[in-house]
Amino acid sequence: MDWQALVLTLKLAAITTAILICIAIPISAWIVLSRSRLRAVAEALTALPLVLPPTVLGFYLLVLLGPRTGIGRTIASLLGHPLAFSFAGLAVGSVIYSFPFAVQPIVAGFSAIDPSLIDAAKLIGASPIRLVRTLLIPLASRSLLTASVLSFLHTLGEFGVVLMLGGDIPGATRTLSIVLFNQVENFDYAAANRTAAILLILCTVALIAIYARPRSRSNRNA
Amino acid sequence: MTNDIARKNSSLRKFLGNTLRNIQGKVFALLSVCVLFAGSAYAEQTTLHIAAAADLQPVLPPILAQFEQATGIHAEATYQASAALTTQIQNGAPFDVFLSADLGYPKRLIDAGLADTAGIVNTNGFSDSSTPAIYAKGTLVLWTRKDSAWPMPTLATLNDPKLKRLAIANPDRAPYGKAAIAALTSLKLLDTLKPRLVTAENISQTAQFAETGNADAGLISLTSASTQHLQTIGNYVLIPKDLYPPIEQGAVLVTNSKQRQNAHKFLEYLLSTPIQQQLAKSGLTPVK
Numbered sequence: 001m002d003w004q005a006l007v008l009t010l011k012l013a014a015i016t017t018a019i020l021i022c023i024a025i026p027i028s029a030w031i032v033l034s035r036s037r038l039r040a041v042a043e044a045l046t047a048l049p050l051v052l053p054p055t056v057l058g059f060y061l062l063v064l065l066g067p068r069t070g071i072g073r074t075i076a077s078l079l080g081h082p083l084a085f086s087f088a089g090l091a092v093g094s095v096i097y098s099f100p101f102a103v104q105p106i107v108a109g110f111s112a113i114d115p116s117l118i119d120a121a122k123l124i125g126a127s128p129i130r131l132v133r134t135l136l137i138p139l140a141s142r143s144l145l146t147a148s149v150l151s152f153l154h155t156l157g158e159f160g161v162v163l164m165l166g167g168d169i170p171g172a173t174r175t176l177s178i179v180l181f182n183q184v185e186n187f188d189y190a191a192a193n194r195t196a197a198i199l200l201i202l203c204t205v206a207l208i209a210i211y212a213r214p215r216s217r218s219n220r221n222a
Numbered sequence: 223m224t225n226d227i228a229r230k231n232s233s234l235r236k237f238l239g240n241t242l243r244n245i246q247g248k249v250f251a252l253l254s255v256c257v258l259f260a261g262s263a264y265a266e267q268t269t270l271h272i273a274a275a276a277d278l279q280p281v282l283p284p285i286l287a288q289f290e291q292a293t294g295i296h297a298e299a300t301y302q303a304s305a306a307l308t309t310q311i312q313n314g315a316p317f318d319v320f321l322s323a324d325l326g327y328p329k330r331l332i333d334a335g336l337a338d339t340a341g342i343v344n345t346n347g348f349s350d351s352s353t354p355a356i357y358a359k360g361t362l363v364l365w366t367r368k369d370s371a372w373p374m375p376t377l378a379t380l381n382d383p384k385l386k387r388l389a390i391a392n393p394d395r396a397p398y399g400k401a402a403i404a405a406l407t408s409l410k411l412l413d414t415l416k417p418r419l420v421t422a423e424n425i426s427q428t429a430q431f432a433e434t435g436n437a438d439a440g441l442i443s444l445t446s447a448s449t450q451h452l453q454t455i456g457n458y459v460l461i462p463k464d465l466y467p468p469i470e471q472g473a474v475l476v477t478n479s480k481q482r483q484n485a486h487k488f489l490e491y492l493l494s495t496p497i498q499q500q501l502a503k504s505g506l507t508p509v510k
Binding site: 057059182 | 309389427436
C-alpha cells in the first residue's frame, strides 16, 4: 500500500475543500441574493467543470499555467517553480474541477431559506456580509456540510486533471487514483484491488455519514 | 361531426398540455431519447479497428488513407499507450489489429491465446504465428524548444544543472520510457536526474510536456519530433543507438476479430516495401 500517496491525496482533498468553501459561500450568496441578469451566466459558469472532460481541463491548465503565458510566468516567479508538476498545481486544478460540487449544494441551501427572513433582515439594515454570516450560513449549515463532503470526495477520486498536470512525482503529485491507474496498467491487479478498496471504504463511510444525519426542520430542501 | 372532431381535438390538446406540464411526461420523453441513442450504438460495424501505440499517431493516418484507396477497406485507429491497449484487448475490446511499440505486449496477447500472426511472413522471411511481426523500429531523441536555454540540444544538455525538469514516458510500461531509463543509466546520469524526471502516461504526452514548455526537455520518439509542429518550435538530438536496447515494434492480429481477412490485408500492407520506405520519413526505422 502506498501510504505516501494516501496522505498526499487526503491533504490535496482537504486543502481543495477549504479553498472551495471559502470561495463558494460568497459566490453562492451572490447568485441567490442578487437581482442581476448575470446570475444565470454565473450559475452556468460554475457548472461548466461538470461537462468539460477532466483531461481537457488538465491540458488547458498545463498550457495556461505553463511558462509560455504571462499568468504562468507570474505564478512561476511567485512560487519559484512553474505550477505544473507540483502540489500547488494540483490544488489549483482540483479547485476548478470540484467547483460545481461546492457551489451547487450551497446555492440550493441558500435558495431554500424563507425569503421573508432575508427581507426582514434587510429591512432592519443588515449588510450583505452580515446577512450571509448570521442568517444564510447558520440556516444552510447542512448544505455547507454536504458541499464540503462532496468536494472532498470528488477530489479524492480525481484522475484526469492529475494525469495531465501532475507528471507522477512521488510525494508531490502521485495521488491514490494515479497509483491505482499505474497498478492496473502494470497488470498488478492484486495491488489495484487493495488501493481501490481503500478509496471505496473511505467514500462509502463518508457518504453514509452525510446521509445518516437527521435533516433539520428549518432547511428541509437543502 | 365537426363538433365531435373539435371536442376530440380539444381533449387531445388538453391531454398533451397536461403531459407536457407533467414532470413524469418529461422524464418519459427524456428516457425515450436515451433509449433511441442507446439503440443506435448497436449499429452494424464494418470498419477495421486498429489499436495503435501512441508513437504511431503522427505516422499512421496517411497510411490508413492510402490503404483505403488501395483496397477499399476503411480502417480507423485508436492511439493509446501499448499497455492500456493490451488490457483492453484482454478484456474483449473489439480491435482487429494491434500495433504495439514493443514486442512484450503483443507477445503477452499471443501467449494468452488472444492474438496471432498466422500467415504473416515476418522480416526474417518465414512465418511463425507465435511471435509478433516486427513492422518498425523506434528511435529515442532528446527534444527541446528553440526558445529554451538549449536551442540546439546535445547529449551534454542532460548534464546541465539548469535542466530542472526532464519529461520521460512511464518506464514501468511505455517502451520509450524503458529506453529513456536505459539510456540515462548508460550515460550514468540516472541518479542525478531522477529527482528531475516528470513521468508522462505515454509518448505523446511526454512530447506535450516538453512542447508546452512545462518540462525543459523531453526524451521523446523520433516520430513525434519529426512532426511539422515540433520541427517548427524545437530541435532534437538522436540518442546514440548503443545506449539503449532497440525499440522493436511488433504487430499482431486479434484472434477473435470478425474481420480476419481485412486485418490480414492491412498487416501485409504495412509490411510491404513501399509503405516500409515511407516509415523512414516519419521517424520510424523500416524493417525491410
